[in-house]
Amino acid sequence: MDIFTQFGRFVLMLKGMFSKPENMKMYWKEFMHQCSEIGIGALGIVVIISIFMGAVSTLQTAYQLVSPLLPLSTIALIVRDTVILEFAPTLVCLVLAGVVGSKIASELGNMRVSEQIDALEIMGINTKTYLILPKILASLIMIPMLVVISAVLGIWGGRLAGVATGILSAAAFDKGLVQGFQPYNVFFALTKAYTFGFIISSIPAYYGYYVQGGALEIGRAGTRSVVVSCVMILFSDYILAQLLLNGNSA
C-alpha cells in the first residue's frame, strides 16, 4: 500500500472518530481508563529517564565548560534550557512512543485479530470513537503532563548530580536556574508535547486498528508503529523548531 493510500486511510480513521457517543458514561469511563494507562503506566519510566537525563546533562556540561571566565552557574542555565527545550519533550516522547505506542498498537491489533472489534461493531458501537478517540484524548492530556514532570525532575536530577559530585553548589545552581529564563521556552516545550502526544497515540492506533493476520502481524504492526512514530516525532521536532524558535529569535 503506497504512502498516499495509507495517509488517506489515516485521515479517514480520524474523521470516523467524530460521531455521537452511544453512552457518554461508558466513553468517559474508557477515557479515564486510558488516562490511567498512559499517564500512570508510563510515569515510572519517565521519572527514571528524567532524573538520569538531567544528571548526565550537568556532568557533561561541566566537562565541556573549561573556561575559567564562565561562572559555574552557567551549567544550571544550560541544563535548564536543554532539558526544557529538547530533552523533556523530545527524548521522553521518543521513549513514550515505544512504551505507549507499542501498547496501543498491540492492544488494538489483538482486538482486531480476535474479532473483538467486529463484536463491538455488530453491537452498533462506532469502534473508532470508542476505542481510538479516548486514547488520543488521553494522550493529549497526559503526555504534556508527563513532559512537565520530566522537565522538573530533569532539572532536579541535574542539581542533585551537580551538588553530589561537587561540581557546583546548590546556591550556584539555583542562581543559574533563574538567569535569563524565557517563559516562551515552556510554551515551545508544551507545543511539542501536544504534537508528539497526538503522534504517539494516533499512529500506533492506525497500525493496530487496521492490522490483518495473526500474532506475527500484531508484532510487526507494533514495531512499525514505533518506528514511524519516532521518525514523525523527529521530523515534527525539526519543523516546530524552525517555525517557533527561528521565527521568535528573528
Place this chain on the structure above:
Amino acid sequence: MIEVKNIRKGFGDKTVIDDVSAVMQTGKCNLIIGASGSGKTVLMKCMVGLFVPDSGEIHYGGQNFLTMNTDERKEIRQQIGMLFQGSALFDSMTVEQNIMFPLDMFTKDDYDTKLKRVNEVLDRVNLKDVNSKFPAEISGGMKKRVGIARAIVLNPKYLFCDEPNSGLDPQTSLLIDKLIKEITLEFNITTIVNTHDMNSVMEIGDNIIYMYQGLKEWEGSNKEIIFSKNQRLNEFIFASEFLQDAKDMRMLEMKGKIDNNRNMDELLK
C-alpha cells in the same frame, strides 16, 4: 426475516460470492454450509454489515440494510446478536462484565437490574459460578456459551453464529447446537448459523443453504438433504464411506423399508 437479494462481493479481481439470494426465516435455524473458501463467512459478514457487498440488497424486516443511514443501521445492529468463531470475548473483562457490556452501553438500567439479567442469560446457557472468571480461565465450550449469553442479553431479533462448533468436542458441539435451537424457538428469532459440522446440519438445519465456490448450489431442509441428488452436496456432506452408509440406512429407514431399532437389536444378538 432476513432477505438477501443477488449479493455479489469480490476482493480485488477475485469474486468470492456471486449473485446469491436467500431468505432466512424467522423462528428457524438457517444454516449456511460449504467447504472452506466457499464464501459462507463473507456472506455472513455482508449480512451483518462488516463487509459492504459490491451489489445486491439485504433486507431486515423489509428494510434495505445497505441503503440505511448510520442511525438506522445502528438501530438494526442493536437487534443483532452474534457468536463469533473464536467467541470474541473482551479478554480484559470478566464473564459478567462481558455480558453486561451491551446492557451498560445501550440501557439505563441500574446495576442490580443488569446483574439480574446477566444471571438470567448465564442460567439460560447453563453456566454457573463463572461471573468473576476471565475468558482465559474458562474452557472453549464455556466461552461459546458466554458468547451466546452476550449475544442474547439484549433480546435480539437476529442471531448470527459463525462456526459455533469449531474447536469443540462432539458432545459439547451437540450441547451448543441444542442451545442454539432452543433459543431460536424460545425467543422466535431468526438464527443464521455458518457451519461445516455435519451433526449441526442434521440436528438443527431447518433451512440449509449450500455454498459452492461463491454460488448458492442448493437449498433445503435437513430432511430433504438426505434425498438430495446434488452430486457436489453429497460429496461435501457424506464425504466418508461411513457417512455414506449412515445416509443409506437413514434413507431406507425413512422410506419404511427397514426398522432401524429392530435391525440394531438383531445385530446386538
